[in-house]
Amino acid sequence: MRTRLVVLLTLLIGCVLAALSVPFGRSIAAGRQQEMFVDRLQDTSQFAAIAQQATTSVAQEALRDDLERYADLYGITVAVVGRGGTTWAISGALADLDRDDVVERIRQAAAGHQSTAPPTIWPWSDRPIVVAVPVIRGDNVVAVAVTVSVAARLRVSVGRDLLLLFVADLAAMVLLGAAATRLATWVLRPVYVLDAAARRISSGDLTARIGGVTGPVELRRLSTTFNGMAQAVDLAMQRQQAFVADASHQLRNPLVALVLRLEALGMGLDDQQRQQFDLARDEAVRLGEILDELLELATVVHVAARPVLTDVHDLVGGRIAAWQPLADRRGVQLPGPCDPQPATAAVALVDPILVSSALDAVLDNAVKFTPGGGWITVAVTAAATAVDIEVTDSGPGLSEDDLTHVGDRFWRSAASQNIPGSGLGLSIARALLETTGATLAFAGVEPHGLCVTIRLPRPAGGGA
Template sequence: MRRRLVISYLLLMVLVLLALETPLAATLATRETDRVRADRLADATRVASLAGPALRGGGPGPLDAELAAYDELYGIGAAVVDRDRRTVAASVSWKFGPGADAALNTALAGQQFSGPESVWPWVDGPVLVAVPINDGGEVLGAVVTATPAGKVRHTITTWWLLLAGIGLLAVLACVSTAFGLAGWVLRPVTELDAVTHEIAEGHRTARVRPRLGPPELRRLAASFNNMADVVSDVMDRQRAFVAHASHQLRNPLTALRLRVEELGPSLTDADGRAEHRLALEETDRLATVLDALLTLARAEREENQRVTVDAAAVAASRVAAWLPLARHRSVALHLDMATAPVYARTVPTAIDQALDALIDNAVKFSGAGGEVTVTVRAADGGTALAVRDNGPGMTASQLDQATERFWRAPDVQNVDGAGLGLTIVAVLVDASDGRLTMRQGEPRGLVAELWFPAPEQAADAPAGADQPADSAPVRA
């Protein structure tokens, strides 16, 4: 945008200079030509006054000496011609060149002639002047002079170069002023753009300096800062509310569960025990929802802190933790990874919680006889983890909604869950500057892939990190 502003200012300046300097240059050329023409007309008139008696007497008289001295002094060729176009006297350098006949015809007709109107640097040719020789109203002949135009062209060229230099200085001053003016005008816009990107990347404390640029942009900066403060405050209040509500509801929920458990021994009929079991399951489900909300609020709040972890070791520990549940549900859980550490830079516990949510979903929806595979590898300058299952998977439209809060597929409404697992994964991955991609498996199932950036330097890797054992992949 700055370049466009400078170009527009420069174009306007060039147009103004052309509008001013073009007529001025033409005027200077005409003025210098008129000065030379006036001098030559005066000289030719003086010679014409001397040539009258000579033409009446039939001889050149003193004209030869006069024209020779004039040519030697000024370098200007001159000639005296009678009414029959015969040359009566001429200087050494005189030659009948182009345009001399037209000048002579005008003078023999009783009128003075001088040309051209203006001498241009790129046009050759002398300045011609012709004056009639009169005697009692009768034209006896004419005096013709041819002035070399080299000096005139040099003078005009010098004036034009001076004008061009002044114009160039004006253009340079315009460019310098335009850059300064454009920078002053656009500096708030540039800073506003940078701060907007910083806020989008998670730096919610970034603000625009409100004392830059013109008053309109200063007001815009102040309004933007006020808006950012309001949005940040609303987000903080929302997250604080979720965290506080989730935390505060845990205590009465725990007490309620204990009371429901104490009611169990007093129930004797089968229907009462079934209702008792359902009540306990609902309290457990509510506790799971509260834990997920609390985790989500914490994950969104811890957005700038980064730690370096061994993704391979974390994946091995999480697979080992889920093996008992996988065996209980008759699901084969595999871990496929290299034996060397694979480091990633994330927010705290991002890989742990993300794998817990993905493995939980994969084991839950694979069903008896299903198979879940967790892979870890280095890819695209970072660390990639994938959880594959052979369950029912999701449709393309369901994949687009899978990370929305409390969303659950219509065909799994009766399956335990709060609809926050994938939302938490998405928040943790985004806070870690990573990527979460989900796609349909082949021939069936779901593939959830995580990608986290690697540490910027090898020195960022945690010292003494435990390496996974050199044994075969963990399997259930």
């Protein structure tokens, strides 16, 4: 954003400097040219006055001498051309009188019109300055005095002035560009701080706040508003978590008492009544499990992770050994962890207790939904920056739409409504992994099944 703002400010500065410099450059060139034109006009008018008085051969010879001295001194072609096209006197380059612009100026002067200032001559122009003044005797124009001045010095002078103006503009652009960069940094610093705090909050860190920042007063006021909003969100989340924890805890005791009373009432029931009693007891037990998971989910956010260097192979092997008896009872194959890269050390920087609890939830889900005769594979893959644990099962799997919801709280697919569970296990696993800096991802398996990937961060350097 700062780069775009600096570019925008620089463009605006450039437009302002161009709007000021272009007219100023034109005025410089016009002023230099006007000085030269006025000087040539005075000289040409003087020659016209001399030609007006040159009625004798002696006077005309004196006129030619004056023209020669002027041409030798200034290098300017000067001539007096009669009304009929005859040349009374000339000094300098005769070919200059054949130029179209010179012929046109002589024609206008012969009609009684004195030359006006020509268009602006720029350093890249090659036009001379032509000044023609009519020679009048009585009421008639009898001749035209004309000077043709090469504008080389004028072009050099104007070019030097324009170059100085360009250098000044360039220096101003550099200085103003540096000032624009400082200004953009000052204006956007609170925005960067706000963005960083918002990212922390979106990642789950509700303690993120903005300290004293500089910048425009509107952005400083926005920082104060942001802190108030973050405080309100944090307080609301704390109240929600406290309510869930308190409700779960308070409901557990009466629920336990209810189960005990049901057990007492179940004595001496006949078979039909016993069937209804078992259904009621199972629902009470299921409600107790949901309350336990709610309490666990509410307390996960308060768990402080203690990351240590952890051998992922050992951790996964231990959890597989713990779940092996249940998998055997259900007739599900659950071999030890597979490592496609046996020579790579699978070391991650995580809290092993939290990762073990999350892996238990994933394995529980896999064993629960894999039918008898199916299989579950667990693979550990070490990369440069992470270690992946992939748990793949041969269960029914999930549709593309279901994959977007798996892991949400209380969500269960339509095909698994009759399977015991609360829909909180994978939500708890995700919350536990996020606490220790890990992530949880889900993908389908062909022809059917589910692949759950736990990605654990590696220490700097990849570990030992």
